[in-house]
Each structure stands twice: as C-alpha cells, then as structure tokens.
Amino acid sequence: MKGVFDVPAELEPLQAWVFAGLEATTDQIDAALASDIPAVATLCKHVERFRGKMLRPTLVLLAGSAAGAPHDVPASSDLVKIAAVVELVHMATLVHDDVLDEADARRGGQTINHQRGNETAVILGDYLIAAAYHLCSTLPSQEPSRIIGRVSMELCAGELLQLENRDNLSLDEATYFEILEGKTAALVGACCLLGGMVAGATPEQVAGLDRYGRRVGSAFQVQDDVLDLTGDEAVVGKTLGRDLKKGKITLPLIHHLGALDAPSRGQALGALEAVSESGGDDDSHSGAIVTALAETDSIASATTTAQRLVDEAKNALAPLGASPARQTLGLLADAVLTRDR
Template sequence: MAGVATGLANLIAPQLQAVDELFARELVSDLPHVNQLVTHVAKFRGKMLRPMLVLLAGLAAGEEENPLNHDHVTIATVVEMVHMATLVHDDILDGAEIRRRGATINHLHGNEAAVLLGDYLISHAYHLCSSLESQAASRMIAHTTNVVCEGELTQNFNRRNWKLDEKTYYLIIYRKTAALTEACTRLGAMQSTERQPWIDALALYGKQIGMAFQIQDDILDICGQQKTVGKSLGTDIEKGKLTLPMIHFLKHAAPQHRELLIGLLESDEHDRIERVRQLISPSDSIAYARETAQRLVNEAIHALRILPKTEAREALIEAAHYVTARDK
C-alpha cells in the first residue's frame, strides 16, 4: 500500500508510528525463542490496511481538529494483531511456504509452532483490548474474531464442494475477511463521533472494500505472479477451495471445460495448478470477478458521500481504488 501510504503521511503517520511501537512493546517476551518468532512474523506486516482504516475512519468522522486519541491507536494495534494471527493460521491451512517474499512460520518451524504463535497473537490482542475504556469496542472485537473463525470453518467445510454457489461464497468472504475491515471502520468512527449515520456509512465502506479485497486476492491466486505478489499462489486450487472466478467458470463454461476443471481440481498431478490457471485466466470469469470487485469498491466510495469532504475522506477513496488496482 506504498502509494496510498505516501499520501497519508501528513494525516496519520504519527499514529501509525505509535501503532508500530505499541505492537512491538506489547508482544515482547522474556523468552528469546518467542521473540524470534514474533520478530519474524512482524515482517509480514506490509500494507497495514486495517490500522489505516481505523485511523482514517476516526479522522473522517471526527468533528474536532484532531479527533484521534490513544484508543484509536490501541484499537488499530489490536486489529493488526488479530489480522496477523489469521495470516499465521491461514498459512497452516493453505500449506503456504512463502509470505511477503519470506518463509512462513509453518514452513520454518512447523505447524505446531505456527498454531501456538497465532494463539499468542490473539491472546495479546485480547489483553490489549481489555485496556480500552469502551466495553462496546472490546465486545465488538471479540465478536468479530468469532465471525472470522466461522468464516474459515465454513470455507473448510465447503472444500471440494463443486456446487458451491455465489451466495455461500459471499457469506464466506464476508466472515473471513470483510467482517474485520467493517469492524475497523466502525470502531474508528465510534471513537470519534456519536452520529450513527456516519458510523454506519463508514462501516458499510469497510465491509465493501473488505469483500472487494478478498475477491482481488482470489483473482491474484489464479492470475498473479508469485514474485510480484510475494506469497504462495495456487493454494485455493491446491486445497479445493472454490473462489469467485472458479464458481463463475463452473456455472458458465462448456460442459467439457467444466469437467476438465473439476478433474484437475480433484487430481494429484504436479502441474495441475498451472493447468487450472491456463484454463481460467483467458476466460470471462476473471473479468466477471474484476467487475464484481470494482462494483463493491464503487459502493464503498458511494457510502462516504454523507461525510464532510476532508483529506481523510479523500484518503479513504484512494484506499478503496487501491484495493482493485493492486497486483500484490
């Protein structure tokens, strides 16, 4: 998110620095091997999208000259810890070996260490969350974490379900991805204003860009270049997880192409990931997924029209455009 981050330097750079410092301070341990794992996983913190959403929503909803406070920073740090925990656990579920051009925790230290590190991040997130003055914020973060887990469980339950429909897919990606971005913008706004229409508008923005972000991730899993994306690709294909491009392809492709895709997804052939990518990439299923993601981004931007026109609102619009423009 480098391009977006550059534009935010004068808006939230001090608060992002405070998030970095609180993240590091909260996770420090007196055990060297724990610190080693935490130091490694901190390298995965690239985009910092979720902390940015908390802070920008707080800024956009604020009616004072400087509405951001320590609770905004705390919430931004908590959601980053929760997000990092989900990445560590996702890499286990996907059998991923690369994340941000480096080795994953599970690849370096095994699944057991990765599970425990994810739990460590979650427990620290809850510990930090308990310092918030607002019990409502703490409850929302706890509830959102539950929803994320439900999304992962639902996706896992539907592995190799070649009849998965778009409605169920959207339910999965809302729970596993968009629920957290929705909570980010809602919580950021709640710390700055009591105007419910503004809070709801920012929450809708967070939800829609979260959905679009996941669809773009699913497109990159098929069409992306691993050197550019910087993480293991083809994991959805490998694990039999249908995503929007594959769901659309199975519904609209000629019967022989549909049978070919299912056969490849069910096979153990060493080149099946590349063959699936070659089958789907030229199809209109990729264009359909891109159009869907762009529609969600447009809806997110439209939701912001209720807010005053400020630098923070413009930064949120820029962040929304980034979601579908990114190639990593």
C-alpha cells in the first residue's frame, strides 16, 4: 500500500477500495470524537495529526476483504466502524505513551503533554479510549466489544510488564516476547480477527487472521530492533545508548548475552550499564558493543527470527481462499522485512 510497498497493477482495484474505506474511517473517527465543548473539540482536532499510515484500519479492511467482504461496493459501515475503533485505541496508546516517554514531538507536531501538560494528555487519552469503546458498543454484535476489552487489557498488561522490567539488562527472551505479544501483537491480531469476523469469516479463518496479525506485529517489532542496530556505526551507537537509557532491551542484545560464557557476560553487562548511564554520549563503549554483537551473530539471529515470524504469518492465512486481499496481506508481511524504516 501507499508508502509501504509498490502495488502490482492487478491489486489496484482493491487498493482503491481500501483508500475509500480509510476515508470513511477518518469520517467515522471525526464523528466519534465530536464534542459540543470547544476545549474538547480543539484537542481532538490536534490529535488527528497523530494518524499516520492508518496501518491498523488498513488491516481491518484487508482482512474483511480476504474473508469475503465485496469490494465492488464501499466498505460496509460495520467494517468501517471496527477500523475506526482500532485506530482510536491506537491513538489513545500514542497519547498515553507520550506521557510515559515525556516526548515533545510526534509526527512533526507537538505532543499533547508537551503543549498542554501531562494532565490533559492523560484525560485526552482516556477520552479517545472511551470513544473507541462507545463506538464499538454500537455494533450489532457484542463480540467485538468483548475482544477490544480483552485486547486492551493485554495491551496494558504488556506495558506494565515492560515497566516492571525497565533497566533489567538480563531480560530473558520469553519475557521479551510476552511484552511484545501484549504491547504490539495483540491489537494487530485483533484488527485482522475483527475485520474477518464482521465480514462473516469462519471460526478457523478468524483464528488464522488473528495469528497472522500477531505474527506480523511481532515481526515488525523485532525488525525495528534490528534496524536500530544496523547502518552507520556512530548513529547506531547513539540509538543503542538512547534505548538503553530508556531501559529498552532489544532481541539482538538478549541473544548476545545468552551466547556468551559467564565471565564475558559479566563484562558485557558492565559495558551495557556504562552506555545506559551515559545515554549514548560515551561512544567508546557503545562502539565496542556493536562490534561484539557482530561476533555472536546476534543481529543475524534476530533477522532470522523476524523472517520466521513473517513465514508463520503468511502460513496462518491458509484457511482463506486466494484473493487480491490475501495476496496483499502476504505482501504486507514481506514488506516488514524489506522496509528501511
């Protein structure tokens, strides 16, 4: 899709249908956030700018199409409502994440917390969540509300587990994936699951779409870790330092520490602590770590993991018949690995 990969000619009609669906999704979000209170309306207007590539609504629409939603007519209002719900949940997490990260800027605009203070950002995030749940509860079936409620709990549990493990340089791989599953994969899985469900997918297809989304979400995050550590060495050192300072442990680092014997591991942990404390300003240590990561093939190992997740994602689509939408979901999964950022 636009900005993610080049669309082959045979997929263009589907792409046009998705774009129309995304426009309808935008209108639905605007309607869901409408408020008579000028202060609320202004804030919601500002937060609109946070909408990026609308990846999650795109997945809802593609999953719907792959499950049989006709694409010679506009996307149904239920599919569009689900698309709006997941994007609202995602926007809420962005607003609250910015409070957590004390971020000043997002997508070229000032963050709400920077512009209006943490109080406003916390409540605005709550408003977005409430709007998401309210919109979801207007669907004919209650099942999407149950799923969105459960996934939101998973999302928060993942964040809490991550906060609990902040500065835990010895984070193990199982906990890394548990955090990933909650923080990222669960909502991406729900996008695909719900899109399929609303379009009338069988239980087997719904389960396959959920699995596809979870694997794609995980692969995206693992690939993010890899991209953080590849490229110009000075930049990588800075990124590594910034990540470590924030207490963010990436998969290549976990692999690296696991591949070392006890004395080397102790040494490596010491170097990581030094980088973490300097926040990346001390280039000598972070440069040494990047070199050491190569010696244990840790970046290659993470790349292999991301590739495996993408393969699993594509295999999970087996219960769905061939269709332009299924083909596109496959291309999207591949694009996770080929993107440069």
